[in-house]
Amino acid sequence: MEHTVAVPRTTRAFWGLLAATALLLIPTIGRAQDATKIYELSEVETMPKLSSTAFMARIVQEAYPASLRRAGVGGAVQMEFVVDEKGKVDASSVDAISNVPLLVTAAKEVAPKLEFVPAKIKGTAVKSRVVLPLIFKP
Numbered sequence: 001m002e003h004t005v006a007v008p009r010t011t012r013a014f015w016g017l018l019a020a021t022a023l024l025l026i027p028t029i030g031r032a033q034d035a036t037k038i039y040e041l042s043e044v045e046t047m048p049k050l051s052s053t054a055f056m057a058r059i060v061q062e063a064y065p066a067s068l069r070r071a072g073v074g075g076a077v078q079m080e081f082v083v084d085e086k087g088k089v090d091a092s093s094v095d096a097i098s099n100v101p102l103l104v105t106a107a108k109e110v111a112p113k114l115e116f117v118p119a120k121i122k123g124t125a126v127k128s129r130v131v132l133p134l135i136f137k138p
Helices: 009-034 053-063 066-071 101-113
Strands: 075-083 095-097 119-121 124-136
Touching: 053 101, 053 124, 066 101, 075 101, 095 101, 101 124
Parallel strands: none
Antiparallel strands: 075 095, 075 124, 119 124
């Protein structure tokens, strides 16, 4: 013997509305998770760009250790950091590599002061990982 249960029309309407609401919210949840993603440059449509190369040159010279400048020691520091969706460098993400430890220290002081036009995907600013060499010239 088969049993059937009559479901009131209001209950069916409630579950239908709930399902429709869930379908609308799922894409929003996905976008909220993307807000925390750090994109690689190969994933973005518009690359991040320094707001001012002149400003960068000035703060690099200001951070250049005087002892190295007097000794004629210069060089490149390979920087890697995250630029957020506002164009600011995340200071906690800064990594630097050089054969001259004092230049690494100087570069780590410079990086958080840099400002960028952020990377974009579909016109929306996103966080991205940036690799940038800083050159210290005596």
